[in-house]
Amino acid sequence: xxxxxxxxxxxxxxxxxxxxxxxxxxxxxxxxxxxxxxxxxxxxxxxxxxxxxxxxxxxxxxxxxxxxxxxxxxxxxxxxxxxxxxxxxxxxxxxxxxxxxxxxxxxxxxxxxxxxxxxxxxxxxxxxxxxxxxxxxxxxxxxxxxxxxxxxxxxxxxxxxxxxxxxxxxxxxxxxxxxxxxxxxxxxxxxxxxxxxxxxxxxxxxxxxxxxxxxxxxxxxxxxxxxxxxxxxxxxxxxxxxxxxxxxxxxxxxxxxxxxxxxxxxxxxxxxxxxxxxxxxxxxxxxxxxxxxxxxxxxxxxxxxxxxxxxxxxxx
Amino acid sequence: xxxxxxxxxxxxxxxxxxxxxxxxxxxxxxxxxxxxxxxxxxxxxxxxxxxxxxxxxxxxxxxxxxxxxxxxxxxxxxxxxxxxxxxxxxxxxxxxxxxxxxxxxxxxxxxxxxxxxxxxxxxxxxxxxxxxxxxxxxxxxxxxxxxxxxxxxxxxxxxxxxxxxxxxxxxxxxxxxxxxxxxxxxxxxxxxxxxxxxxxxxxxxxxxxxxxxxxxxxxxx
Numbered sequence: 420x421x422x423x424x425x426x427x428x429x430x431x432x433x434x435x436x437x438x439x440x441x442x443x444x445x446x447x448x449x450x451x452x453x454x455x456x457x458x459x460x461x462x463x464x465x466x467x468x469x470x471x472x473x474x475x476x477x478x479x480x481x482x483x484x485x486x487x488x489x490x491x492x493x494x495x496x497x498x499x500x501x502x503x504x505x506x507x508x509x510x511x512x513x514x515x516x517x518x519x520x521x522x523x524x525x526x527x528x529x530x531x532x533x534x535x536x537x538x539x540x541x542x543x544x545x546x547x548x549x550x551x552x553x554x555x556x557x558x559x560x561x562x563x564x565x566x567x568x569x570x571x572x573x574x575x576x577x578x579x580x581x582x583x584x585x586x587x588x589x590x591x592x593x594x595x596x597x598x599x600x601x602x603x604x605x606x607x608x609x610x611x612x613x614x615x616x617x618x619x620x621x622x623x624x625x626x627x628x629x630x631x632x633x634x635x636x637x638x639x640x641x642x643x644x645x646x647x648x649x650x651x652x653x654x655x656x657x658x659x660x661x662x663x664x665x666x667x668x669x670x671x672x673x674x675x676x677x678x679x680x681x682x683x684x685x686x687x688x689x690x691x692x693x694x695x696x697x698x699x700x701x702x703x704x705x706x707x708x709x710x711x712x713x714x715x716x717x718x719x720x721x722x723x724x725x726x727x728x729x730x731x732x733x734x735x
Numbered sequence: 736x737x738x739x740x741x742x743x744x745x746x747x748x749x750x751x752x753x754x755x756x757x758x759x760x761x762x763x764x765x766x767x768x769x770x771x772x773x774x775x776x777x778x779x780x781x782x783x784x785x786x787x788x789x790x791x792x793x794x795x796x797x798x799x800x801x802x803x804x805x806x807x808x809x810x811x812x813x814x815x816x817x818x819x820x821x822x823x824x825x826x827x828x829x830x831x832x833x834x835x836x837x838x839x840x841x842x843x844x845x846x847x848x849x850x851x852x853x854x855x856x857x858x859x860x861x862x863x864x865x866x867x868x869x870x871x872x873x874x875x876x877x878x879x880x881x882x883x884x885x886x887x888x889x890x891x892x893x894x895x896x897x898x899x900x901x902x903x904x905x906x907x908x909x910x911x912x913x914x915x916x917x918x919x920x921x922x923x924x925x926x927x928x929x930x931x932x933x934x935x936x937x938x939x940x941x942x943x944x945x946x947x948x949x950x951x952x953x954x955x956x
Contacts, residue, residue, distance in 0.1 A: 420797045422774075422776035422777060422795075422796070422797065423777065423796055423797070424777045424796065425777070425779060425796045425840070425842050427845075447840075447843070450838060450839055450840065450843065451820055451835070451838045454799070454838050454839070454840065455819050455820060455838060458818065458819065467796075467840075469842075469843055471843065495832075495893075495898060498898070498899055498906075499896075499897065499898045499899060504899060504906050504907050505907055508906055508907065511899055511906045512901075512906060515899055515900050515901045515903075515906070516901050518923070519820075519823065519922055519923020519924075520833065520886070520889070520890065520893065520920050520921075520922075520923055521820070521823060521826055521833050521834050521835045521886065521923045522820060522835065522838075522923065524832045524833060524834050525834045525835070525838065525839065654919075654922075655901065655919055655922035656922040656923055
């Protein structure tokens, strides 16, 4: 691990200013992903600004009838919140499908959105990776790509976003609230938060340097039946091959997002409109631009079959 | 280490010695014309309680909680397995919550209360979970055991506190104290000897659950 200096910020704006004013600085919250990457020297911050004292660890009801989730709320606390379990079941289901109990206890809401890909070529510093070292190439394309992305990918990068939580947030139309070094706040729909890789896979989201996530907001409860179905190589503690987050209404309409397939939670609103026509109609639309490798082409079929099972259960 | 080091030293002494030498590295004065040496890495003071005892340390900011416990405080019960949060051998309780101590910096724990395996019980006065692991042979080589036990103690508390899990049918309700729930919640603790079924038995005994009652659900799942 490279040496760094460390401070604990007292206010969100002070934290943002501390990172913006220090070249090579990063925020640290739970640290479960950042420290892992720092040990491998994939992340090499020269200064860490610890945000744990900012008081952003509460879940409040909004005037619009939704919830405002402080960025420091742990994954465990978010999944266990009784309002979330009652009204946003897909979010609880998604969170408890990811990581381990120890990690969920430490990992935060904002940190979960900002976690990096688990593409093995990103992690192996001997390999070419445009995300880790812009311009070096992509060893994953033509490499072992069974776990990697099939849609929204580019010639430069086929990594996936590893989060389960974010897939549920996408299907719930959540928004990400931020503050910058000048104290200016903004709210970004979660669907616009993560960038597609294009030629610049090292730019993973729309945050500006020093911009801090303060909260994630949920609109009022959508009703319907909430499902998160994760398909993976073992029954627990593994990343998704494919996951499906769905909110389904009694008349068969609803919304659906896919995880494990793309550089961001994958939802195509035009595909939602196909839900009453069955899983194949949905995935034909959602994966119309898919460009899988020969090793991960199964993911498109798997997504369709996983959704078909969910639709069938909803009818039963 | 010096070149005349005693070859009879134990593995633990070698590891402790090399860790200490890192901590005490002094940058020598450079002769003219030589490349400049790297600056001394930043250090910081941190105070927390470990097993009810106040501790004040001066650490390189890079020191993980795990390395602080082992190399600075000599608490060798907590184990370093993968050092990447994948194996769970380093599991400790911080303010009563289980975390991977390898994925947390010591300086992030100012004012916290840490409980390690040494704080749960002693050989003379075992914690009920430690006693149950002994009784049910919940280990073979024993390396993952401190993490397993810290995790197991916390898992029973998490179920009692109503924290939901992936195997729960209805996340709106309270989870049940079953072996299926325990096994799911223990998935962040890997045992390469494969003592899982005995660990599950030990946990079931401490939780007061009869294995036969929950085996059906386990097989169905």
